Amino acid sequence: MGSILLLVCLLTNPVWVVKTRLQLQNPQHHGRPYSGLSDAFKIILKDEGWRALYKGLSPGPFLVAHGAIQFTAYEELRKIIVDFRRKHNSSSDNSSDLLTTGDYAALGASSKLAAILATYPFQVIRSRVQQRPSTDGVPRYIDSRHAMEKTARLEGIRGFYRGIIANLLKNLPAASITFIVYENVLNLLKRTRKD
Template identity: 65%
Template sequence: MSASSEKWQWENATAGAVAGFATVAAMHPLDVVRTRFQVNDGRVSNIPTYKNTANAIFTIARSEGLRGLYAGFSPAVLGSTVSWGLYFFFYDRAKQRYSRNRAEKLSPGHHLASAAEAGALVCLCTNPIWLVKTRLQLQNPLHQTRPYSGFYDALRTIMREEGWIALYRGIVPGLFLQVSHGAIQFTAYEELRKVLIDLKSGKNTEKSGSSDTPLNSFDYAALGASSKIVAMLLSYPFQVIRARLQQRPCNEGVPRYMDSLHVVKDTARFEGLRGFYRGITPNLLKNVPAASITFIVYENVLNLLKSARRKH
């Protein structure tokens, strides 16, 4: 691999990491609300219930303060920054591999395969971080003998009480989620991006005879939001399954759900299809603008890094 290719990949990773951090910092309270809605199956009394997203934010702020709204913020920042950095890195490597010795542009199938590969690798690397984040967001001191004091305490406690394998609870729906969600989102993003560039190229060529059509931040925002909505609606049930699997066991050490099939059967039996979409409203409120922020930051940081590289 050439030195210029390696630089390009690390530029993608850096842009992705910065984008991930910006996204989490702006949207974390909605992530807390979403997680609490996801695990509330209506059959466990120690989980708080909320009427809607606004009521949840107000109730958490009143009873737990800012700390409650930003529960699990450290692993969320770490996980999102690492995930986006690795995702763009693996995604770009896969695209380069598929495009090797090919004169034509990559097909939608190649974009799909690249995104699926990147999603699977990221999931294997980051599942322990997301498990800790979920547990910190769900903590209720009134119903737990000793809440985790933070990220590292949670890791140590889980390893001591449940073993290292517990860090990979939810890995199966997590893999399905990462592969399907990322693949759908990035394929939709790339294809919509092509359409938008073609449309703008036609307009610019008609007006000035120039085919130079850089997209602006508004374009990136629209592309990010549109691709995110498509991916979210199709893959959201995997998020619910993963969140329910990652709950902390009760005081006797018994998990609420034993495996993914247990979650699917109980959710379908007691809640129906609606149960697989619990928390979808705060998830939309969080992730649609978050996707816009992510791709605005990613594309602009990437352009900045490319400009700096050309100057040197």
């Protein structure tokens, strides 16, 4: 499993570097602005070399684990609710009869919240390390450790959660909808198999 995580990180990190830099572009950056994805790749390789595409690699495995945390939290929370309802409602043994669409929405949002809270600091560190160097060509953060130390020293714990409200507003409703659809399609498939 560890080697798969590492492979995913190695393959996707260059894309994350380019994405981060395109999002953070402003007129004060060194050199001309990137005009798009391929232009960003070319300029990064020309100005900084291939190693720049792997900045922020060390937080990567923690971020790849985000989905595993979310699905594990979802399943564990789901079991708790189903067990509780079974104790108080002996009329049904089928877990799909014990949970409503509202339950799926709440479980989806709760599990996403757990995953975001666990992994968001790594996302902040990765983004900070992946920033384009300033006009003098010097990066603000040397590596992930430097970014963590500087963030903790200058901003405290709040620095590791900068922008989390926007992230939650975007991701919690999406997770709720995803799990509503997932569970309802799964229930539909189970019913059609029985018929």
